[in-house]
Amino acid sequence: MRLDVVSIFPEYLAPLELSLIGKARTDGLLDLHVHGLRDYTSDRHRTVDDTPYGGGAGMVMKAEPWALALGDIAAQVPARRPTLIVPSPAGEVFNQKLAYELAEEEHLVFACGRYEGIDERVLEWAAEQFTVRPVSLGDYVLNGGEVAVLAMVEAIGRLIPGVVGNPESLIEESHSDGLLEYPVYTKPSTWRGRDIPEVLLSGNHGKIAKFRREHQLRRTAARRPDLIAALDVSHFSKTERNV
């Protein structure tokens, strides 16, 4: 997968050189390019913003630098219609389902807005050669798109085959089956007077699976009842419907 990120703070994306994503880049699983938006300005001050038409607080990111940056990126990979992700509190909400969907894409481009946002005409212009998707991490506001991109690239990148050492670990994690993950424990079996659930020492895989599933259901019902409500009833066995 090719990924391009455009930002006025390219150094903000340095963490993508670390850990699993960094190794995936070294291994050639992820072809990630970070671009400085100011490289696409031509004035002495490398201006990327201006006052909003209609008044109001703050500044708006100018269209031309974005068009030059995105046009340059699209020209570098002419064969494919990239998906342009624009992190924004006004976007569709990012979740594991969308992460899996985007992990299937060949080319993702991320536009990190700042200030009050990007001139809307950029998204209209970009729709000629990109599939444009404003995406939100959640119902809160960040100062820019960079932090959202770090989160999304990690969530998407880890789903690409070969990035995570053991693909099994992707199966039993939160949201992989619509539920939150079960509690996990490791040695010592007694820690500061607290024992692990005895069933986990039984070696009885059926009982262990039942324990884990029950705790997934309880944890999800307690912390995210919205996820339970969203699941089809066929997701639950007859006995589970009363947990």
Ligand SMILES: NC(=O)c1ccno1
């Ligand atoms: N909620 C968000 O994803 C966001 C992105 C930029 N500002 O807020």
